[in-house]
Amino acid sequence: MAYSEKVRSAYKELIDGIRNDGLFKEERYIHSEQGIEIKVEFPAGSEPRDVLNFCANNYLGLSSHPDVVKAAHEGLDTRGYGMSSVRFICGTQDIHRELEEKLTAFLETEDTVLFASCLDANAGLFEAVLSADDVMIADRLVHASVVDGMRLCPAKHDTFKHSNMEHLEKKLQEHQDARYRMIITDGVFSMDGDMAKLDVICDLADKYDAMVVVDDSHATGFIGKRGKGTHEHCGVLGRVDAITTTLGKALGGASGGCVSGRSELVEMCRQRARPYLFSNTMAPVVVAAANKVLDIITATTERRDKLEASTKYWREGLESAGFDLKAGDTPIVPVMLYNAKLAQDMARDLFDEGIYVIGFFFPVVAKGQARIRTQISAAHEKEHLDKALEAFTKIGAKYDILGKSKDDIIAKYGL
Amino acid sequence: MAMQDLIIEYIKDEYLEEDDEVGLDTPLISSGIVDSFSMVSLKTFLENKYNISIPDEKAAPEAFDTVRKIIDLVHEFNPDAE
Numbered sequence A: 001m002a003y004s005e006k007v008r009s010a011y012k013e014l015i016d017g018i019r020n021d022g023l024f025k026e027e028r029y030i031h032s033e034q035g036i037e038i039k040v041e042f043p044a045g046s047e048p049r050d051v052l053n054f055c056a057n058n059y060l061g062l063s064s065h066p067d068v069v070k071a072a073h074e075g076l077d078t079r080g081y082g083m084s085s086v087r088f089i090c091g092t093q094d095i096h097r098e099l100e101e102k103l104t105a106f107l108e109t110e111d112t113v114l115f116a117s118c119l120d121a122n123a124g125l126f127e128a129v130l131s132a133d134d135v136m137i138a139d140r141l142v143h144a145s146v147v148d149g150m151r152l153c154p155a156k157h158d159t160f161k162h163s164n165m166e167h168l169e170k171k172l173q174e175h176q177d178a179r180y181r182m183i184i185t186d187g188v189f190s191m192d193g194d195m196a197k198l199d200v201i202c203d204l205a206d207k208y209d210a211m212v213v214v215d216d217s218h219a220t221g222f223i224g225k226r227g228k229g230t231h232e233h234c235g236v237l238g239r240v241d242a243i244t245t246t247l248g249k250a251l252g253g254a255s256g257g258c259v260s261g262r263s264e265l266v267e268m269c270r271q272r273a274r275p276y277l278f279s280n281t282m283a284p285v286v287v288a289a290a291n292k293v294l295d296i297i298t299a300t301t302e303r304r305d306k307l308e309a310s311t312k313y314w315r316e317g318l319e320s321a322g323f324d325l326k327a328g329d330t331p332i333v334p335v336m337l338y339n340a341k342l343a344q345d346m347a348r349d350l351f352d353e354g355i356y357v358i359g360f361f362f363p364v365v366a367k368g369q370a371r372i373r374t375q376i377s378a379a380h381e382k383e384h385l386d387k388a389l390e391a392f393t394k395i396g397a398k399y400d401i402l403g404k405s406k407d408d409i410i411a412k413y414g415l
Numbered sequence B: 001m002a003m004q005d006l007i008i009e010y011i012k013d014e015y016l017e018e019d020d021e022v023g024l025d026t027p028l029i030s031s032g033i034v035d036s037f038s039m040v041s042l043k044t045f046l047e048n049k050y051n052i053s054i055p056d057e058k059a060a061p062e063a064f065d066t067v068r069k070i071i072d073l074v075h076e077f078n079p080d081a082e
């Protein structure tokens, strides 16, 4: 079949449909390094403007940290640019193994294997360790890449209501006839910023003989007193059987991911996980910088402590201004607006005020749950937060939603 | 209990929060109440309850979009189910 005019116009129609549904995603070009004070060209073709970034996953502010950049330079100089190989042929350098060992020590697990991304880790893990006799029981709000990984795995799958432990227990009871049960959840949920109840989950896993897998992409490096992640926060270090996480957010933000956990599960990934076997190794420059990141966060909790304090300040500021926030204590702070258009309009007005935030709405979040998701970073200084609070207050007043409850906002703007 | 009530009860239990209501023609999947990934437990429930086996090609999300469509689907495989 050639790429005929008929095929072309069919795709064009699809794309128009996406646009008409208001779901068209547009990139914004950033003319600076990643950070808080960035230069953004938006809309395309316009003069780049200085804005404050409140929508990056740069939780620890390490994405452009001078020590990390320096380590990357050194990595480039001593280990070269590319490896041109998957891991098991000739794609593993000493620094790859060093990074795996550092992650194992930091996460307090038994072993770690790197992947090109956490999406790849999630795509590889389940299929590598489970078979058709097993069942995966996942929280309904797990990340899309976890869902995809589960779809690639022949084991049965089931889901439980978000963070509903009674429902999970019921599912565990229902699936007692499976060979292995695996409970799967995100540690911190990226849209709501809430945390899984890992203490209860691990107890249920013990009671009903199940393994526990946690995607801690939005937690590794800063959740828990030493920043180890949700398992530390919930007091279950050593009880989570496998953690998948990313180097693409708090840990320098370049790219890469891993599976870290029971040594046999990790070994099965090395032997069987398709993204590990059939995709190129992580670039040396990224590995070298990530090693530095692990050194930084192992040596001091300064950055995660500052992030915690700034998050508290930001939450309190928005709350006292009269915004309706999703409860929680992670640096993901969703400002609830319920109506999709309101979320988009306010995000655009905030951009005009020099604050870069994004509105999220169906299908990324449930219908009627539109919001602006703000994300705090250890690189935010008090004056950044104050400037943003001022802008939020101004725009909130413009739309007359300050001090208004969920019902008030819905009554005014609809769902 | 009649099939309609049984199915509605299951859907409420399995997918909804306490104050949500669902009727014969409430869109489930297209409205986002039930995501296609979580739909499998509904399929399993129907198969066990009504002694049927719904092949994958018949288990498209659209076929489960309302309680009315779900009842039709069950009847397609077990005409005597009630």
Ligand SMILES: Cc1ncc(COP(=O)(O)O)c(C=O)c1O
Pocket: A116, A117, A118, A119, A120, A143, A145, A186, A190, A215, A217, A218, A245, A246, A247, A248, A255, A256, A257
């Ligand atoms: C919970 C979760 N898991 C996995 C990923 C994917 O991580 P990566 O960018 O390393 O593929 C993301 C990133 O969006 C995420 O939020």
